[in-house]
Structure formats: C-alpha cells, structure tokens
Amino acid sequence: MKKLFCLLLTVLCGMTFAACGGTTVSDDPDDHTETETYEEKLFDGIDAVFDESLGYYNEHPSVLQDGTTRYLFYTRNTKKYDASTDSIAVRVGTYKGGEWTYGEAKTCITVSENGWDSKSVFGADVVKGKFLYNGKEYSWLMSYSGSDRSDRMDADIGLAVAETPDGEWTKVGSEALIEFNSSEWDNVGLSYYPGCIESSLVSFDKSGKVYLFYEESEAFKSNYVYELDCSDLGAIVKGGRKVVETTGTSDLGTSNPLLYGGDFLYDNDSDSFFAAREVRTTATAEPKVADEVEVLRASADVLRRIEQGVTQEEPADWWSEVGDSIDADATADMSDQSRIFGYMRIFSPCIASDAYGYLLEYGKLEVFFTTQACEGDERLPSDHADAYKFSQMIHTLVITY
Amino acid sequence: MKRKLLAILLAVATLTSVCAAGAAVSAAEPAPLVYQADGKLDGNETFAYELSQAQQVTGNALAVRLFVKNTYNDAFPLAVSFTADGKEYSWTEKSGTLTGIEYNAEGEPSQRTLQWREGGAVDVPYLFNGEVILPFSLLGDVQISEISALKMLFTCSANSQFASGDTWLADNVCLYFYGIDCVTVEEDGTLSETRTELADFTKTGTEGVTLSAASGQPVGQLRTATEEDMVVAEAFIAQYNASCETIGDVKLVESFDFGDEFAGIADGRTADELYRHFYLSGQESDYSLTAGEGEGNSLLSYNCDSLVYDAGRNSYAGVHFNFSKKDATDWSGAKGVTVYVENTADYLVSFAVEIFQFNTKTGLLEQYNLNDVANKYKTLYAYNVETGEEFSYHTQTFMRIPANFKGWIRIPFSQYAAPAWSLAPAYGNEGVLDFDANPVVKISLTRLFNVNLDATLLIDNIGLYYSDFGVGNLFDDSVPSIRQCLEEGTVA
Numbered sequence: 048m049k050k051l052f053c054l055l056l057t058v059l060c061g062m063t064f065a066a067c068g069g070t071t072v073s074d075d076p077d078d079h080t081e082t083e084t085y086e087e088k089l090f091d092g093i094d095a096v097f098d099e100s101l102g103y104y105n106e107h108p109s110v111l112q113d114g115t116t117r118y119l120f121y122t123r124n125t126k127k128y129d130a131s132t133d134s135i136a137v138r139v140g141t142y143k144g145g146e147w148t149y150g151e152a153k154t155c156i157t158v159s160e161n162g163w164d165s166k167s168v169f170g171a172d173v174v175k176g177k178f179l180y181n182g183k184e185y186s187w188l189m190s191y192s193g194s195d196r197s198d199r200m201d202a203d204i205g206l207a208v209a210e211t212p213d214g215e216w217t218k219v220g221s222e223a224l225i226e227f228n229s230s231e232w233d234n235v236g237l238s239y240y241p242g243c244i245e246s247s248l249v250s251f252d253k254s255g256k257v258y259l260f261y262e263e264s265e266a267f268k269s270n271y272v273y274e275l276d277c278s279d280l281g282a283i284v285k286g287g288r289k290v291v292e293t294t295g296t297s298d299l300g301t302s303n304p305l306l307y308g309g310d311f312l313y314d315n316d317s318d319s320f321f322a323a324r325e326v327r328t329t330a331t332a333e334p335k336v337a338d339e340v341e342v343l344r345a346s347a348d349v350l351r352r353i354e355q356g357v358t359q360e361e362p363a364d365w366w367s368e369v370g371d372s373i374d375a376d377a378t379a380d381m382s383d384q385s386r387i388f389g390y391m392r393i394f395s396p397c398i399a400s401d402a403y404g405y406l407l408e409y410g411k412l413e414v415f416f417t418t419q420a421c422e423g424d425e426r427l428p429s430d431h432a433d434a435y436k437f438s439q440m441i442h443t444l445v446i447t448y
Numbered sequence: 449m450k451r452k453l454l455a456i457l458l459a460v461a462t463l464t465s466v467c468a469a470g471a472a473v474s475a476a477e478p479a480p481l482v483y484q485a486d487g488k489l490d491g492n493e494t495f496a497y498e499l500s501q502a503q504q505v506t507g508n509a510l511a512v513r514l515f516v517k518n519t520y521n522d523a524f525p526l527a528v529s530f531t532a533d534g535k536e537y538s539w540t541e542k543s544g545t546l547t548g549i550e551y552n553a554e555g556e557p558s559q560r561t562l563q564w565r566e567g568g569a570v571d572v573p574y575l576f577n578g579e580v581i582l583p584f585s586l587l588g589d590v591q592i593s594e595i596s597a598l599k600m601l602f603t604c605s606a607n608s609q610f611a612s613g614d615t616w617l618a619d620n621v622c623l624y625f626y627g628i629d630c631v632t633v634e635e636d637g638t639l640s641e642t643r644t645e646l647a648d649f650t651k652t653g654t655e656g657v658t659l660s661a662a663s664g665q666p667v668g669q670l671r672t673a674t675e676e677d678m679v680v681a682e683a684f685i686a687q688y689n690a691s692c693e694t695i696g697d698v699k700l701v702e703s704f705d706f707g708d709e710f711a712g713i714a715d716g717r718t719a720d721e722l723y724r725h726f727y728l729s730g731q732e733s734d735y736s737l738t739a740g741e742g743e744g745n746s747l748l749s750y751n752c753d754s755l756v757y758d759a760g761r762n763s764y765a766g767v768h769f770n771f772s773k774k775d776a777t778d779w780s781g782a783k784g785v786t787v788y789v790e791n792t793a794d795y796l797v798s799f800a801v802e803i804f805q806f807n808t809k810t811g812l813l814e815q816y817n818l819n820d821v822a823n824k825y826k827t828l829y830a831y832n833v834e835t836g837e838e839f840s841y842h843t844q845t846f847m848r849i850p851a852n853f854k855g856w857i858r859i860p861f862s863q864y865a866a867p868a869w870s871l872a873p874a875y876g877n878e879g880v881l882d883f884d885a886n887p888v889v890k891i892s893l894t895r896l897f898n899v900n901l902d903a904t905l906l907i908d909n910i911g912l913y914y915s916d917f918g919v920g921n922l923f924d925d926s927v928p929s930i931r932q933c934l935e936e937g938t939v940a
Binding site: 269275286355357 | 840883916920921923
C-alpha cells in the first residue's frame with residue numbers, strides 16, 4: 048500500500064525538482080510542493096477509506112451524501128508531523144464498482160491569524176440549507192471547534208459557509224458562536240477543560256434552522272443541543288440550549304454516561320435520532336481514547352420532553368443500542384494474518400447522512416470512525432517519538448438494524 | 449392595614465364564662481405574655497404557673513391558648529403538665545395526633561391536626577394561632593379534682609434530630625401565651641362553649657409565673673406583650689392567612705418581603721421580624737435582607753464569610769425558613785420549584801434548595817434535595833432575564849449557578865430525592881413526595897462552605913411552577929418557554 052506521496056507541481060511548471068528533501072513550502076495547505084516520503088500507517092485491521100502518509104492525522108470524520116456524491120470532512124494537519132497546522136479538509140467520494148472511492152484532500156479552513164481559533168481547528172460537521180451571510184446566500188454550513196491553544200483545550204464552536212461542499216469556505220465572523228468560558232462553570236480553580244467540542248449539525252427545516260449538538264466538557268461533561276435559526280448568519284437566533292439526556296446508555300465506572308464524540312442524524316420516518324458515540328475509554332496508555340464505538344437511537348422526544356412534577360418512576364431510558372458495537376474484533380481483517388487483532392483505539396465516529404443530516408437508508412447505517420496507533424508501538428518510526436499522534440486513519444463499517 | 453383581632457376568649461373574666469370562640473380583642477385590650485429567646489437555649493426551659501387558688505377541673509381536656517410567632521423549626525415542641533391534688537400529671541405520648549383549634553385572621557375557628565412528639569411534647573406548628581387541646585383521657589384512668597399549678601416545658605433545639613439533624617445557631621423562639629382552660633371536647637371534635645379558666649395571662653401578667661432553665665439562667669425572657677407586639681402578631685396572622693402572590697405560572701412561597709400587613713409597623717421592627725424569620729445552621733454564615741429592584745422589594749443576601757470559616761467544623765452552612773403563609777405549604781399540582789437568583793461573582797457558585805415535607809402519616813419531617821445514591825446528574829432549567837437565554841444544564845447535589853447569572857432556575861420535582869441517610873430507620877423518611885397528602889413546611893438553603901467562600905448569593909423569590917415548559921421554543925411551540933410561562937402563564 049505504499050504510495051509515493053510526492054505532489055510534483057513543479058512538473059507543471061516545467062521545472063525539475065529533486066526529491067531530496069526539498070523545502071519549498073507554499074502558503075496553500077493543499078499545495079504539497081515539498082517532496083515527502085510516503086510512510087505507511089499501522090494496519091491492524093480493515094483498510095482505511097483513504098490513505099494518507101503517517102505524519103498526517105486523519106480524524107473526526109463527518110460524511111454526508113448529496114445526490115450521488117459523498118463528502119468526507121475530517122481534521123488533518125496540513126504539514127507533516129506538525130500538529131500546529133490543524134485544518135478541516137474534505138474529500139469527495141464517488142461510487143464505482145460497488146464501493147466508494149474518496150479523492151484527494153482539499154482544505155476547507157485552517158487556523159485564523161488571531162482570535163478564538165488561532166491555534167487549532169477540528170471536529171467539523173456540515174449541513175445543507177439556506178444561509179444568508181454578508182448579503183449572499185450559501186447552501187452549506189459548517190460548524191467546527193477551535194481554540195487559541197495548540198492543545199485544543201478551552202475550545203469554542205464557530206461556523207463557516209460555502210456554496211459547494213468542496214468549494215471555498217468562509218468563516219462566519221471573527222467570534223465563536225458558542226463560547227466556552229471555564230470560569231463561568233468553575234469555582235475550584237481548575238483551568239484545563241476541553242470546552243465545547245464534537246459539534247454535529249442536523250437540519251430542522253432543510254432551510255436555515257438547524258440543531259447544533261455538541262459536547263461541553265467543563266467540570267461536568269454533558270451533551271447539549273442548540274436550536275438555531277441561521278437563515279441570516281448576521282443575526283442568528285438562538286433558541287434554548289438543551290441537555291441531551293443520556294439515560295439508556297451505560298459506561299463503566301460512572302453513573303453519568305455521555306454521548307462521547309456524539310454524531311447525530313435524524314430519521315424523519317420514525318421521528319427519532321440516531322447517535323454514534325464512543326464508549327468511555329478505559330485506556331491507560333496514550334492515546335487515552337475509546338476502544339469501541341456504538342450507535343444508539345432515541346425518540347426525538349428526548350429533546351422535547353421534560354419530566355415534570357412528582358414521579359416515583361425511574362427516568363425514561365431514552366437511548367437503546369442499534370446493532371453491534373464496533374470494537375477491535377469488528378475491525379479485524381481475517382483474510383490477512385497481520386490484521387487479525389483489529390484496532391486497539393477506535394473513536395470519533397460518525398454516521399453517513401444525507402445532506403441535511405437525515406437518515407440515508409432505512410435499516411442500514413454506515414459508520415465512519417477513527418483508529419490510531421498506540422504510543423510506544425515499535426512499528427512506528429524511531430525518528431519520530433510522537434509518531435502515534437500522526438497515525439490516525441478513518442475507516443467505515445456498516446451496521447444494520 | 450386592617451387591625452386583625454388576635455386574642456380570643458381571654459377577655460372574659462368569669463371562672464365559667466361563656467365565650468364565643470371567634471370573639472377577638474383589639475391590640476389595646478389585655479395583652480398576653482410573650483416568651484422570647486434571642487439567643488440559643490442552653491437546655492430546656494420551663495414556664496411554671498402557680499394558681500392563686502386551686503381550680504376545680506371541668507370538662508375533659510386542657511386547652512392551652514397560644515400563638516407561635518417564631519420557632520427554629522416547622523413546629524415548636526411544647527410539653528404541658530399540671531399539678532392536681534398534690535400530684536404532677538403529664539402527657540407521655542410519643543407519636544400519633546391530637547387536635548388543635550386554629551383561628552384565622554377573622555377569629556374563625558377550624559380544627560387542625562397536631563402531632564405528638566417524643567416525650568409527650570406537642571409539635572405546635574409555626575404561626576399556629578389557637579388552642580392545643582390535651583385530653584385528660586390520655587393520662588390513664590385517673591381522677592383529677594383540683595388543679596393547682598401548670599407547667600410548660602420549652603424544648604431546646606440543641607442537636608434537634610427532628611429538624612434535619614442540624615444544630616441551630618440561634619433559637620429566636622417567640623411564643624405568645626394567653627391562658628389555659630379546662631374545656632369540653634364534643635364527639636365531633638368541636639369545643640363546647642363552656643370552659644373553666646385556669647390561667648389568664650392577659651390579666652395576671654407575669655404574676656405567679658416563674659421561668660427556669662435546666663441549668664443556669666434561662667435564655668428566654670418573659671414580658672407582657674406591648675401594643676407593638678400585638679400589632680406584629682396580627683400582621684403575622686393576617687399574612688399567614690393570605691394567599692400567595694403569583695408571577696405567571698409561579699406561586700411565590702417566599703419572596704423575602706413582608707407584605708402590606710406590616711405597613712403600619714415601624715420599619716425597624718418589621719426589618720427585625722423579617723430577619724428573625726430565617727435561621728442559620730452549620731458553619732457561621734451570614735445573611736441579610738437587602739434592597740432589590742422595585743419599591744419595597746428585598747432580596748436575601750447570603751454569604752459564606754472566609755473570615756469566620758472554621759476548617760474543624762462541618763463543611764456546610766445553611767439558612768432556613770418556615771413558610772409565612774399557609775397557602776405556601778400546599779404544593780399539590782405544582783410541577784417543581786423555581787428560584788430567582790443572582791450570582792454577582794465572575795465564577796460559579798452553588799447552593800441547595802432543600803425541601804421539607806411533613807409526612808402526615810408518620811408525623812415526621814422528610815428532607816428532599818438533589819442528592820442521589822448513585823451521584824447521578826440532575827438537570828436544571830434556567831432563564832437568564834438579562835440575556836434572554838434559556839438553557840438546561842447538569843448539576844449534582846447543589847444547584848450550580850454560573851458566573852454573573854441573573855434569572856430564574858427551575859427544578860422539576862422529578863429531580864428531587866430523599867438523601868440516602870434520611871432513609872435509615874432512625875430518620876424514618878419514606879422517600880415519597882406526595883403533595884396531595886402532605887404539606888411542605890420548610891425550605892433550607894444550604895451551601896458547601898469552602899467552595900463558596902465570600903461568594904454572595906442574592907435570592908429574590910422562591911416559588912412553585914405549575915406549567916409544563918420547554919427550554920426556549922424556537923422549534924417546538926407545543927409548550928411555552930420559561931419566559932412565556934412567567935409572562936403569560938397562570939397558576940392552575
């Protein structure tokens with residue numbers, strides 16, 4: 048699977064460029080004028096949906112299908128082995144020969160020069176609709192997390208718009224839409240919070256109104272959803288911010304499970320939401336991320352109903368599991384002796400949806416997820432001690448119900 | 449303010465007078481004795497009255513006429529005994545009920561069930577204005593002819609388990625005593641019109657009365673009620689019988705103000721009475737009633753002062769209150785509790801709104817809060833009146849109030865639970881909120897001290913909400929938002 052990853056754009060210019068570690072660097076993050084050696088990532092199970100060299104993290108997938116075209120948005124670094132070059136990228140997927148093939152990465156947004164997302168951008172989701180911004184109507188809205196810290200802590204959530212999913216993306220304003228202020232929820236002196244992350248968009252009306260799900264990690268970690276009218280992005284109307292109750296789910300070691308890394312889609316026929324989530328990690332070695340993802344389903348009443356009044360009954364179990372969870376066994380490739388154990392780290396899932404964040408096909412959920420090598424894996428190159436941080440890949444499996 | 453007439457029966461001087469139960473005397477008429485403890489009782493204190501002349505017993509019960517203006521708990525435990533024929537008699541019931549006759553602001557009587565407490569004491573409810581009826585039949589098969597002395601034992605609050613396990617920092621008890629009569633309880637529970645006066649404190653004053661403590665000097669003091677005392681009592685009784693104010697779908701059970709009933713009372717006295725409406729426990733914390741927005745509006749300002757923090761003591765502080773209005777004890781039909789709160793700090797502060805249901809079946813006070821045996825998150829709902837934002841959020845044990853928040857928090861009753869410790873047999877909490885059967889008589893605002901040092905909370909209103917609601921209603925207008933509930937809702 049080794050691939051030569053040289054993008055010899057200089058050829059187009061009729062110039063000769065020696066593949067000897069040349070250092071020409073373009074401002075365009077997609078313009079890999081620098082010659083790079085392709086390094087294969089560690090495969091302990093099924094293939095990735097696309098291949099990119101070790102040294103680039105491919106994580107936080109968000110996949111939508113508009114007509115017969117798919118768009119796979121994800122987080123990647125634009126410069127090899129450089130975590131300070133966070134970006135949101137998109138690959139266009141086409142269906143040929145019974146499978147989807149994803150094209151080359153195109154960068155949608157990168158970190159800003161200054162401000163709330165000046166050091167990192169990650170965890171994007173995209174939805175179709177009608178969104179007016181600066182007098183122009185856009186058809187695509189992106190939500191993403193950003194931070195002015197390179198470790199992605201204290202993240203906020205902002206928006207961007209585009210006319211086409213793989214077109215030019217424009218950030219909406221210079222301020223975040225959902226700001227995380229740790230002191231607002233902190234009285235014990237802690238300052239190290241992930242903040243607002245894992246945004247997930249679902250259209251309410253296939254126009255300007257959207258649900259924005261996200262995870263807020265302050266002293267209490269909770270899933271929330273905002274009701275937003277983004278018809279006019281210059282005057283966004285915020286409805287209430289609601290806790291997404293998680294009863295029915297369970298995690299080891301806590302009475303308060305979370306829809307970690309939750310990605311949501313809506314099923315109009317059953318008036319219910321599907322959510323892909325990470326099962327709470329028990330990992331003690333880096334990366335301390337999940338080793339399993341699962342899909343859950345709840346009536347849309349989970350966002351509408353508040354249990355009022357005196358009740359002697361246990362709270363409603365909103366969520367129930369759909370199909371089997373995706374763990375190491377599920378990701379094993381039994382046809383290849385070197386891949387029979389599957390992946391040890393499985394996290395950051397999403398479910399492929401239609402352009403509006405709705406269910407694509409009854410009875411079938413295509414789940415995308417991220418895997419990552421573990422720190423200290425001897426197969427990683429010795430000249431990059433933190434190579435595992437740049438080893439993330441995106442895979443997919445189908446869950447039927 | 450209408451001068452409500454308080455004292456009943458006692459203006460009649462004849463030994464076997466006939467009194468209309470609803471008759472009343474004005475503030476200028478003979479005044480009762482007032483027992484008041486400004487500090488904390490060191491031990492039980494005894495009010496003893498020696499009759500100038502032994503009186504022949506008539507009827508089938510003893511009736512103690514009093515008004516409980518202030519008590520540290522929802523009820524004041526009062527044990528009554530008497531000396532007859534050289535022998536002392538006292539009631540020894542430990543549980544069960546007895547009858548009281550309560551008079552409203554117009555002096556109209558109604559029966560009220562009272563509760564026996566451990567050791568033969570009767571729980572006399574907060575703001576009870578009436579007569580405690582003690583049947584002689586409960587004393588056993590005894591023949592009583594003449595009563596020569598009467599005693600009332602005031603139980604101190606130290607280590608008061610029946611309260612909530614708290615030790616109060618001050619008692620501030622204030623009782624008005626009018627007299628004690630022999631009465632006849634009819635089969636239907638009403639009193640016959642004929643009664644025999646044993647003591648009329650509106651005439652005797654402190655003559656013949658001694659106040660003693662179990663050890664040392666009594667903390668409480670006796671005085672003859674002043675005219676102002678009587679006007680204050682009338683105001684309390686009028687307020688107690690008034691309906692709760694409402695804001696939209698919210699019935700206010702505590703607004704940290706005194707109403708028009710106190711308009712005729714000097715501001716200083718009103719402020720003092722309002723201050724004494726609240727009680728502290730746990731670590732030394734401090735509260736005050738401070739001016740809020742709007743004329744005559746005051747807020748409870750509650751602070752955990754780092755200067756007095758004692759790391760050797762428990763970590764909690766609490767301010768507590770009983771309800772000023774009878775209507776506030778009726779929580780039937782309500783969906784949850786709501787609190788108007790301001791956090792002026794740039795960081796999160798927290799406190800708990802603990803509710804106390806009086807279980808009429810067990811006679812016990814039951815505590816409920818946001819504790820949960822599994823430490824599960826509880827969901828609260830908020831409306832920031834300054835930003836217009838509505839949101840729900842998780843909390844645990846205590847209500848978390850985000851930095852600079854100003855507005856209403858709603859806590860559905862579904863989020864309340866009996867704390868695990870209270871379900872132990874020693875406390876007898878049945879763990880079932882049933883507001884159709886049981887009144888709620890008290891609220892405690894408690895705070896974890898060390899994480900709230902020097903963080904002042906401002907609380908304006910505590911109420912009950914009666915509507916289903918949504919958090920904002922941009923996508924779903926089938927139920928009103930919190931703001932709409934407050935602006936357009938009604939208490940159904």
